[in-house]
Amino acid sequence: MYDVFVLYDDTDLFTEKTLFPAFENQKLHYCSSNHFPGKTIFGCLETLDSFPDKILIVLSEELCQNEIEKYAIECVLLYAIHIYGNARKVFDHVITFITTGSITRKNGLSQLLKTTIINNNSAVSIKDLVSKIRLKIRPFCNILAKNGFVDTLGLHGLSMKHLESQIFGLIISTQNLCLQIDLDGFFKYRQKHQDHQTLDILGQSDVLRSPNTKVSIILDNNSHKFKEAVYDISNICSSLIGYCSDFKRWKLACSVAGKYGSAEENFLMNIYPNVWYGITRKAVTDTAQPRFERYYSVDERIHSFPMAWIENDLDQVKKIAHAGFFYPGVGSNGQCYSCGCFLTNIKYHTNLHTYHASQYPECKFIKETLSVDEIQNAILQFNKVDQKLYFASQLEQIYCTLESRLETFNKCNISALIVNRLAEAGFYCVALNIIQCFKCCVRLFHIPQNDNIWAIHANLSPKCPYVYEKKGKEFISDLRLSKELSLFPKQTIITIKGMFDNTHTDTAEYLFRPW
Numbered sequence: 001m002y003d004v005f006v007l008y009d010d011t012d013l014f015t016e017k018t019l020f021p022a023f024e025n026q027k028l029h030y031c032s033s034n035h036f037p038g039k040t041i042f043g044c045l046e047t048l049d050s051f052p053d054k055i056l057i058v059l060s061e062e063l064c065q066n067e068i069e070k071y072a073i074e075c076v077l078l079y080a081i082h083i084y085g086n087a088r089k090v091f092d093h094v095i096t097f098i099t100t101g102s103i104t105r106k107n108g109l110s111q112l113l114k115t116t117i118i119n120n121n122s123a124v125s126i127k128d129l130v131s132k133i134r135l136k137i138r139p140f141c142n143i144l145a146k147n148g149f150v151d152t153l154g155l156h157g158l159s160m161k162h163l164e165s166q167i168f169g170l171i172i173s174t175q176n177l178c179l180q181i182d183l184d185g186f187f188k189y190r191q192k193h194q195d196h197q198t199l200d201i202l203g204q205s206d207v208l209r210s211p212n213t214k215v216s217i218i219l220d221n222n223s224h225k226f227k228e229a230v231y232d233i234s235n236i237c238s239s240l241i242g243y244c245s246d247f248k249r250w251k252l253a254c255s256v257a258g259k260y261g262s263a264e265e266n267f268l269m270n271i272y273p274n275v276w277y278g279i280t281r282k283a284v285t286d287t288a289q290p291r292f293e294r295y296y297s298v299d300e301r302i303h304s305f306p307m308a309w310i311e312n313d314l315d316q317v318k319k320i321a322h323a324g325f326f327y328p329g330v331g332s333n334g335q336c337y338s339c340g341c342f343l344t345n346i347k348y349h350t351n352l353h354t355y356h357a358s359q360y361p362e363c364k365f366i367k368e369t370l371s372v373d374e375i376q377n378a379i380l381q382f383n384k385v386d387q388k389l390y391f392a393s394q395l396e397q398i399y400c401t402l403e404s405r406l407e408t409f410n411k412c413n414i415s416a417l418i419v420n421r422l423a424e425a426g427f428y429c430v431a432l433n434i435i436q437c438f439k440c441c442v443r444l445f446h447i448p449q450n451d452n453i454w455a456i457h458a459n460l461s462p463k464c465p466y467v468y469e470k471k472g473k474e475f476i477s478d479l480r481l482s483k484e485l486s487l488f489p490k491q492t493i494i495t496i497k498g499m500f501d502n503t504h505t506d507t508a509e510y511l512f513r514p515w
Contacts (some may be wrong), residue, residue, distance in 0.1 A: 001050055004095075004133050006032040007073055008058035009066050014099055014120075015058045022126045028133060030056075033072065041075045051083045054133045055094045057112065059101035070108060077111075091115050092143045095132050097125075116177075135177075135208075138189065142180045170233065171216040172240060174208055181236075183229060211242035214497035217271075219264065230270045237271070238278025241498050249500050252276050253445050253511035257493040261462050261480075264492045269514045275496060281362050284339045289364040292326065295337035301326040309347070316347065323352035324365045331408075331431040338365035344430050348394050354378040392441050399428045399438035418449060425453040426466045440464035443513040445499065455479060460512050 004023075008015040023030050031052070036044040045051070055076055063069050080090045094115040096103070103109050103117075118129050137143065170181040215237045219226055226233070243250065252275060254268060295301045301321035302310070309317050309327075325334030325346060334346035341360045349355045357366045357378035366375065399405050408429040409419045427435040427444070436443040442461040458467045458479055468476065499511060 002029045002031045002048070002052040004028065004030045004054040004056045005045075005048075005052045005076065006030050006056045006058065007063075007069065007076060008032065009060055009062035009069055010034070011062050012058060012060045012099070014060065019058065019097075019126065023130070026130050028130060041072045042079065045076065045079045051080070053093060053136060055080060056129075056133065057094065057096045057115070059096055059098045059103070059109070059112070061100040064101040064107045064109065073109075092137055095129065097129055137179075138185075142182070143177065169218060170236065171218065172208060172213065172236075173216070174210055174213045177208070179208070183226075186232070187229075208240050209242055211498060211500075213240050213242055214495055215240060217494040217496070219267075219492040219494070226267060230267075230274065234271055234274030234278060237275040237496050238282070241275070241279060241496065243279045243283045243498060251445050251499050251511075252279060252513070253497060253499045254514060255495045255511055256460070257495075258491045260459065260492055264494070265462055265514065268494055271494075271496070272514050277359065279498075280341070280360065284341065284360050284362040287340060290338040291340035292335070292337040295326040298322060301337065319352055320346055323356050324363070324369075325352070325356075330411075331429070333431060336360065336363060336365065339363035344434075344436075345395060348398060354381060395441070396438050404428070405438065412447070414447060414449070418447070421453050422447065425457050426464070426470075427453070427457075437461065437464060437466065439466035441515050445511040445513070448510070456510055460510060461514075 006015070020030065031048070033039070033041055033044045036047055039047065057063075057073060077090060077094070080093065081087050084090050084093065091114040094112075096112045096115045096117050097120060098117065099120045103112050116132055118125060118132065120126070169183050172179045172181065215233075217226065217233060241252070252272070254272065256264070256268075290296060295304065298318075298321050301324075302317055304326040305317050305320070306327065320334055323334075324336045324338055325343070326337055327333075328335040328342060331344065332347035333342065333344050335342050336356065339360050339362070341356070341363065343349075343355065343359070346352070346355075353366070353370060355378075356363065357370055357375045358381065360366065361375045361379060370378070399408075402423055405423040405426075405428040406419060409423070412419065412429055412432075422435060426437045426439055428438055430436045430443065433446055434443060435447060437457065440461045440463065442457070442464065444456070444460070448456060454467065454471055454475070457464065458471070458476055461467070462476075
């Protein structure tokens with residue numbers, strides 16, 4: 001069975017000498033009309049036992065001038081319409097690999113603009129091509145856009161908001177592809193995969209996974225199916241969102257648009273930790289350990305902490321160091337010398353081995369320190385709501401005063417006026433450019449400069465008691481009313497993606513962690 005049917009000009013040496021050997025090296029099965037000498041193009045296609053999932057057109061200058069090959073392209077596309085059922089779906093299976101040619105109306109190839117286009121202009125172009133050929137579109141998936149998501153929508157006069165308002169399910173968008181997943185169809189195929197114990201229901205994780213991949217979850221008022229799909233959606237997110245082993249710089253961020261009340265917040269709070277654990281545990285597994293051999297010694301880890309910590313609470317510093325952590329240089333945080341994990345507010349945790357094991361059970365240090373049963377118990381214990389509430393109450397006691405929150409901004413390069421606004425709205429500084437509410441624990445991954453911080457706080461944490469206490473029910477009601485009058489009063493769009501410290505953030509998008 002062939003993976004791809006290739007259309008190219010016979011005089012194109014690049015395809016014969018470079019492209020085909022690369023396919024063979026990647027164990028990609030290909031065929032072309034040259035595999036069936038003496039047959040017409042239709043004869044070649046009818047000879048195939050099953051039609052390949054992909055059609056590849058290698059667009060060279062020679063092909064652009066070859067009327068016979070252009071006729072062959074027309075024949076293959078017509079035959080593919082017969083196979084796939086409609087013309088629109090055909091172009092989801094066609095890839096145009098541009099080498100020396102071009103697509104113009106003059107050469108009669110303008111319809112190729114509807115295909116997936118890859119330019120042979122970099123060292124990784126052939127690798128990208130192989131990935132696109134291997135991308136299998138499942139029956140429950142639908143390609144919404146390709147060749148640059150935003151650019152494609154712009155050509156049609158559409159925006160992401162127009163698109164999302166008409167679609168319910170999951171949208172996976174990478175730099176060059178946007179894929180919709182119909183959840184009803186997904187559930188049917190999920191059962192088949194479970195029955196036969198096969199992995200990776202999407203069948204395309206390696207193709208879609210990248211640092212730019214983001215997953216949008218689009219809900220409406222009848223979104224009970226999403227509650228049943230928390231585990232599946234979490235797995236999709238954690239398998240597709242590209243991660244970084246530098247936990248100090250990498251964050252898993254969310255943004256929301258549209259309706260976001262208690263039900264939607266609870267849904268996100270169930271999804272987020274599962275995605276975070278899935279991504280970071282894989283990152284730890286793939287990391288060579290120890291990452292920071294310099295801090296292998298407990299004494300080295302102890303002396304990495306600020307003198308103020310050591311003088312005020314040496315016993316706690318020793319506990320932190322014995323749990324594998326050294327001081328990364330910012331906030332009340334710690335970083336594991338072995339797996340490299342970065343944990344915030346570590347200064348206030350009491351059972352540090354449990355905390356470490358619960359979030360990073362694949363850490364080599366933890367595996368050597370705790371038994372398998374102890375690690376499993378740590379995961380269960382940390383995931384209990386009462387344990388989280390207990391830790392949240394500890395932070396609340398520490399940062400409940402305005403003065404205590406103001407002190408955390410000492411090293412931030414922002415004006416005193418903005419610092420006062422943030423602290424008055426309940427936020428303290430966790431790390432560089434990261435703030436967190438002392439009451440509800442919602443965390444913002446950038447510091448708003450000129451926006452209404454109270455409105456942001458209320459929108460991202462609709463149940464926060466501190467907002468209700470300080471701003472009152474009328475303030476909350478006015479915000480909800482403004483949302484009900486918006487373009488999308490009944491829809492909720494939750495986007496989950498990875499980000500780095502230097503990620504550019506649209507001023508209209510607030511990236512946060514729900515808890």
